[in-house]
Amino acid sequence: MRYHHLPSFTGADALRVAERDEPAPGPGQILVRMRAWSVNHRDLLIASGRYGRGMRANVVPLSDGAGEVVATGQGTTRWTTGDRVLSVFMPNWQSGPIDERSAAGALGGPVDGVLAEYVVFDEDAVVSAPAHLDMPEAATLPCAAVTAWHALVTHGGLAPGQQVLALGSGGVSVFAVQLAVAGGARVTVTSGDDRKLERLCGLGAADGVNYRRVPEWGRTIHGRSGGVDHVLEVGGAGTLRQSLAAVRTGGRVSVIGVLADGAGISVPHLLWKAVTVQGLSVGSRAVFEELNRAIVRHAIHPIVDRVFPFGEAAEAYRHLGTGKHFGKVVIVAD
Amino acid sequence: MRYHHLPSFTGADALRVAERDEPAPGPGQILVRMRAWSVNHRDLLIASGRYGRGMRANVVPLSDGAGEVVATGQGTTRWTTGDRVLSVFMPNWQSGPIDERSAAGALGGPVDGVLAEYVVFDEDAVVSAPAHLDMPEAATLPCAAVTAWHALVTHGGLAPGQQVLALGSGGVSVFAVQLAVAGGARVTVTSGDDRKLERLCGLGAADGVNYRRVPEWGRTIHGRSGGVDHVLEVGGAGTLRQSLAAVRTGGRVSVIGVLADGAGISVPHLLWKAVTVQGLSVGSRAVFEELNRAIVRHAIHPIVDRVFPFGEAAEAYRHLGTGKHFGKVVIVAD
C-alpha cells in the first residue's frame, strides 16, 4: 500500500509517497481502508518544521481521515467490517479534560498520522462517520469541527440568543458558524473578502465585518452587539487585541489557532472585563461523539472547498497555504 | 384602582375585586399600570389553600404580569415612563443560586402579587418586555418561560443534538418545546390528546407519545430515543417513574411542577443510571434576561390559549383548572 511521509521538514515539497505492506490489526484493533483526508493549518506548520514540538523524521502526516473497516483484530467489539469511521485526533483522549499523555499522542505530529491507504487503529480511536455525509465531507470533522464544538459547547456553554464571533473563513470558523447557528446563537463573522462574508451569512451568520475596511473591528463589533459572549480566536497578527475589544464583560475568548500571536493580550483588558482566555486543542472522543449527534440531527454538511487526489497531497497543502480557501481542503483516495 | 384579593382559600370562587388608592412609588421604585397577567397552576393551589406554605388572608394573587411604567420614584435609573415591563417571580432573586430569603418573597403567595390595575415595584424587580410581543403574550413569561429556560439552559446545558422530553401541553411544557427547538435539541412530547401532540409537533417537537395509549411511555421513549438527556417533569401521578425510565444513563430530570408526586422515585433507578433529579423554582432576574434575549433573537411568540377580562379572573382560573388548555391562560385589563 502507498503512504505519504515527511523525510524532512521543508514544507509541502517534503511530502514523499512510499510503499509498504498493508498492516494487520492486533487484538482490539481494526484495519481501515482510508477513503478521504483533510488538511489543517497545523499540518502546514508540521511539514515546514514550525510546529514547536520535536517531530520525528519520516512521520506519516495528517490527523484527519475517513475510511471503511476492512478487518478487525481479536476481541474487537465496537466495529464490524464495512463500518465507516473517522480518526480521533488524540486517540488516547477518550473523555474528560486533556492531560499530557493524551496531548503527546496527537496524530500526524510526533505520532504517525493517517495519510496512508490503510491504517490500523485501536478500536476506541475512531468514531462513526455520520451517515448523511460522503467520505470527503466526513474527513473534514476530526480536527476543525471537533475544535469548534469543544470551544462553543463544551466550554462556551452555547445557548440560544448568545452572541458568537468567528474570525475568517477557515475550517474551524466555518464550522463555528454552522454549529452556533444550529444552537440558536447569533453569529458575527470577519473576513477580508466581502464575497466570503456573504457566503458566511448564507450559512446563517447575522453580521459580518470586513477587517480590511474596519481595522478596529473589535470596537465596531462591540458597538454593534453590545459585546459578544464568545470569540473563537484562530489568530493572525494582532487579532487577540481586537477580540478582547469585541468581547463583553465576563465573556470568553477561545484561543484555538496556532496562527494567533499573544502580543495583544492586555492584562488591564482581561481584568476590567473579567475575560476568560482559554487555550484549546481539538477535543476528546466523547466530544467528537457529541458533535456528530448534532451534525446528524441538523443534517449539517461540511463545506468542502476543494478536493485533491492522494497523489497530489502536496497541492492540497499548497492550496491551504494560500489562504484563499473557504472551509476545508480535502484529499481523496485515487 | 381595582385589585383582586383572596379573603379565603376556597378556590377560584374566593377571588374578590376591591378598590383602593393608586399607590405611589418610593425611592428606587416604579409605578406600573398593568395591562395583562397570566395564571399558573401554582395560583390554583394558592387559591384553594393547597400551596403548603402559610398564606396570608387577603393576599393579592398572581406572579405574572405585564404593564407600562407610569411613574418613577426618586433616584430611579433603570426605567423611564412608557417602558414596558414584566414582573420578576421572586423580586429578591437577582442572580446566582436561590436562597431562602429569595424563595420567601415569591409574588402572589405569602407576598402580594400583581393582579391589580397599578402595582409598585422596586426598579430591579422587573425586566423589559420583548418588543415583538403584545401585552398578553409578554405576560406569559415570568413563571412558565423562566422555569423552562432555567431547567433546560442554566442547569441542563441545552446543546444542539441533545434530546429533551417535555410532558403535556401546559405553559412550561409548551415553552420547553419552543426553547429546546431554538437551541437545536430534539424534543419528544407526551399528551393524552392526539391533537395536542400534533400542535406540539407543529411547534417543532420531533416525536410524540400518547400516554393514554402507551401507559409505559417511559420505556417506549427510551427505546425510540436511546434515552433522553433531560426530562422536564411537571408532574401527575406516577410520571416520575416513567421519566426515570425514559432518561439516559447520566441524564437529568428537572422537577418543576407541584403536581408531581414522588411515589415513583426508585433509588436503584437513580443509582443504576446515575441520574440527577433537581427541584427547580422558576429563576432569577438574570435568568429572565437571558431568556428574553433568546425570545427576541428567535422572535418566539408564546402560545396564548385564551384571554379573559380582568373582571372575570375567576373564569381564567377555572379554565386552567380543566386542564383543557394548550399553552398559557391570560387575563387582560378591561
Place this chain on the structure above:
Amino acid sequence: MRYHHLPSFTGADALRVAERDEPAPGPGQILVRMRAWSVNHRDLLIASGRYGRGMRANVVPLSDGAGEVVATGQGTTRWTTGDRVLSVFMPNWQSGPIDERSAAGALGGPVDGVLAEYVVFDEDAVVSAPAHLDMPEAATLPCAAVTAWHALVTHGGLAPGQQVLALGSGGVSVFAVQLAVAGGARVTVTSGDDRKLERLCGLGAADGVNYRRVPEWGRTIHGRSGGVDHVLEVGGAGTLRQSLAAVRTGGRVSVIGVLADGAGISVPHLLWKAVTVQGLSVGSRAVFEELNRAIVRHAIHPIVDRVFPFGEAAEAYRHLGTGKHFGKVVIVAD
C-alpha cells in the same frame, strides 16, 4: 492458583474456592499478584442475588483489590514489575461522565472481579497504590473512597467552610468524614451508637446525632447547622426523608447506597428547597487518581475494621453483614 467464585447466589455461604492455572497477560495487559481485597455492601447483595442486574453463575466476586505487578504483556508502557496497583471499579470508565458501556463493566458483578490470587488487568484498569499505605489499607479505596470523593468533590464542589452530612459509619461514610475534613468542611455524622459517634468525631467530625435517640434527626441537624450543603445518603429505611429535611435550600443529596429506599422523596420538598438529588456509582479512573493525590498529600490512613484470610472470605462477608463494623472489612492473601 486459587480463586473464589459464586456457583449460586444464596449469600456468603455460596462462596467457593477453586483452582485454575495462573493467567497470562496479553498485549497491553499486566498480571497482578493480589495481596488484599475489601468487601462492600454491594458484594453482599450480589452474593445473595439481590443486586438487580443479571448475574452470571460462577462469577468471581469483589471489585476492590490491591497487589503487585508480576508480569507485563507486550507493548505495556504504564507499569513495571513490582509496582503496587489497585483495581478500578469500572475498568472502561477512564474519565468524564459515566455511560452505559462503562456501567456494564463493573467488576465482581456481571464481569469477573478480583478475589483471586492472580488477576490480569488491562494496563489502564489499575491505578498506583499510595506509597504510605500497606496492602490491606490500599485495598479499601477502589469502591468506597472513590465514591465519597466523586460525590463530595467532583459533584459537590467541596469547599472550606461547607457543611457535609455523612450517615453512619460504613466504608463510604468514614471516608467521607476523612476527605471532607481534609477539604476544610464542617462534618456532621449520624449513628445509632454513641461510641461510633465518638470515633467519627475523633476523625474530625464536628457534630454527631444518635438517630436512635433523635428519630427526627433531619430537622435537628437543620436547626443546628442552618441546613447542610451536602448529604451523602447511603441509605436505610426512611433516611432520604430525613436527609431532605437536613439539607439547605439549594443543597445537594448524593444517593450512593443501594440500601436507600425512595419512599421518602417528597416532591414538594425538592421544589421548595430546590434540592438536587443525584445517583452516583463510584467514579472513573481519573477520579480515583484525584482521590489518591489527596490521600497521599494528607497522609490519610483508611480505617480497617477487621482483616480476614483469603480462605475465610465468607466470614468477611458475614462480618460486614452484621453492620457492627466501623470502616472497611478486608481480606488478605494467606
Place this chain on the structure above:
Amino acid sequence: MRYHHLPSFTGADALRVAERDEPAPGPGQILVRMRAWSVNHRDLLIASGRYGRGMRANVVPLSDGAGEVVATGQGTTRWTTGDRVLSVFMPNWQSGPIDERSAAGALGGPVDGVLAEYVVFDEDAVVSAPAHLDMPEAATLPCAAVTAWHALVTHGGLAPGQQVLALGSGGVSVFAVQLAVAGGARVTVTSGDDRKLERLCGLGAADGVNYRRVPEWGRTIHGRSGGVDHVLEVGGAGTLRQSLAAVRTGGRVSVIGVLADGAGISVPHLLWKAVTVQGLSVGSRAVFEELNRAIVRHAIHPIVDRVFPFGEAAEAYRHLGTGKHFGKVVIVAD
C-alpha cells in the same frame, strides 16, 4: 465628620482630609461608623491617576472598611444598631457573574469609597464581620480576601490535594496561602526575600522559591510539582511567562493584579498546555459570604502588616508602595 478625598491624582500626597455633616440613611439604608480600613495596590494606582478608568475629582478613596451600624433607615430588615459590618467592593454585584453595571460601581474609584468616619450603605452593600476578628483584621477582607477566594474556590474549584502557586507576599497572596491550606491544597510560594518565604511556610505553604536566585522559577516549580493546577497571578514584569511555565497541562492562571503585564502571554504556550487564563475583579456579595463562612470555621486571622491612624492615611499608602509589607496595610479610626 472627617473624610479623605482626592482633589488631584498625584499620588499619596494628594490625599486631603475634609469635614462635612454626618450623612443620614435613607429607606433601605444604614449608617455605619467606620473603625478601620485597608489599602490595596489599586488604591495607589487610583491616587496616582494610573487606574485607567476615568476618575472623578474629589472622590473619597478606599474600597475596604469595617465599622458598626449606628442608624438604620426606614424599612431596613437585615441589620440592627451595633452590628459589625464590612463594605462590599462592588455594592451592586450581589451574586452570579459580573456585569458592566456592577463593575462600574466599585467603591473608591469612580464611585465614592469608604475612607470617612461615617458612611451610608444600602443594606445589601455590606456583610457581617466575622466575630473572632477585631476591626483592623476585618477591614482587610473586602478586596484581597474576596479576590483570593473567588479565584481559588469559585472559579478554581479548590480541592484537597490540588496544587496552588501564589506569587509574593502581598494581601491577596497571603490570603491565598491561608485559604488554600484551609482547603487542603499544597501551596507553593515565591518571594524575593527568604524571610518572607519562611513566614509563608509558617502559614502552611509547602514549598517556596526565591525568584531572585531562580529567575526561571516557572520551570523550576513545574519540575518540583509536576505542574501546578492553579496560579494566582498578581503580576510584575514577566511573571505571566513564568506562571505559564509553572502551570500543568489543562491548568488555570487567575490574573488578579493590575501589576501584571501581558508581554509574556505566549499563545503556543496557551495552546500546547490548554491553559485557562482568567481575569478576575474581586467578587460578589455572595462570594464574600462564602469566604466569611470559611474564615469563621477555620478561625483564620488575616495578617496585618502595620496599622496607621486615620490622619496618616497617606503614610499607609506610602508604606504599601514600598513593597516591603507582608500581608495587609491597615488604617484605624483615631
